[in-house]
Amino acid sequence: MLKLDPWNIVFTIVNLLILYWAMKKFLFGPVLAIMDKRRELIEGQLEDAAQKEQEATEMKAAYEKDLRQAKEEAKGIVEKAHGDAKVEYDRIIKEADERAAQIIVKANKTVELEKQKTLQEMESEIASIALAAAAKIMNESQENDQTLYNKFIKAGDANDTAGN
């Protein structure tokens, strides 16, 4: 124990250096390398995951924006459609009103025309009837036929006005 020997100190130092080299090459090197590699892998995966999450968030935001836009657009379209429909509705109603008014006017006209025509027909018929009657009467008494005829016409007129 107390035999100090420089040679043995040198031997031990050389031994230590050999052991250092060997341990570095065979034990610590590979193990630390693999631990570092795993750590890098995990860090890479975490980074990847974070990146993916960020991407997803961005995509979600974009989708939400799109959705909001689409909703607004749809709302606009619906509103526009409502407006259009209202205009159309008003137009149709107006047109229908006009048409109805026209129809009524036309109908009135027709009725009027018909009435007049009927009236004229009736007048002519009455005239003919009256003529016939007059002829008949003339056959009976020819003296006051003109007077009678006028009388009859007047009576018919009065009747007609009352009937209307």
Place this chain on the structure above:
Amino acid sequence: MDAFVEKLVDGLNEELECETVFSIPLGNGHSIPVFESVVVTWIIIVALIVISKLLVRNLTIDHVSKKQLALESGIGFLRNFFEDALGEHGVRYMPYLMTVILYIGVANVIGLFGFKPPTKDMNVTIALSLMSIILIEYAGIYKKGVKGWIKGFAQPVAIVAPINVLEIFIRPLSLCMRLFGNVLGAFVVMELIKLCIPVGVPTVFSLYFDIFDGLIQAYVFVFLTSLFINEATE
């Protein structure tokens, strides 16, 4: 009583004597003796290399086997410990300190396998502490440059420079004597216990003195060295 002391002293002497395993003849009549501690160190080196080779086989990043898990947690523990103790500038000396803790740890408990612990030979502890002080000063020079290293002796005030220079010799001496003394002390106490009660009791104490104390001394040695390196590189 005298017989007991004689027996103890003889036993201690025999155990403490560094046997010369063989000698390398130099040719001019002198020869270099090779001590037992050096030979046991060779055995330790071979054993450590073989064990490392066996452990490091088939390392994978995923599908970690139990063996690899144990290996990695062990090395990871050492790495955390040294990263804490060495500081950021000293991390490059980590593999050497890991080697030293492994070597001293194995050397202190190799007595269980029937070899004489190399750390019980003062030549080995002197070599270890020489390496430590060389590494400490090298780390200081590497970090600060020669000028900064020399200026570092005058810190914090110039008057303590002699003490700082003295520390270069005191530190390795203290490291060397602590390791040697602890191993020797544990050994002597164990021998005394074995002389008094040869059966049963020594096993229990052997757990403390051979295994626990040996590993603690390995820890303390590298812990102090790494603290000194940390201090030198700050």
Place this chain on the structure above:
Amino acid sequence: MTSLVALGAGIAVLTGAGAGIGIGIATSKAVESIARQPEASGKISSSLLLGCALAEATAVYGLVVAILIILLLK
């Protein structure tokens, strides 16, 4: 002569008293600080271990000197 050697070895081993007192003080302070700050127990333990190793060194030196005295002067 033998008794003088034994006496010298015994006196050398007295260094253990200093180490014992030092380690005792260090441990008591460490226990106090762990009680005060249980979360810092890891750092406290490692500092304590370092302090104990340094304090213990004196006892070990005493032991080495005692053994040297016995072995060299017997």
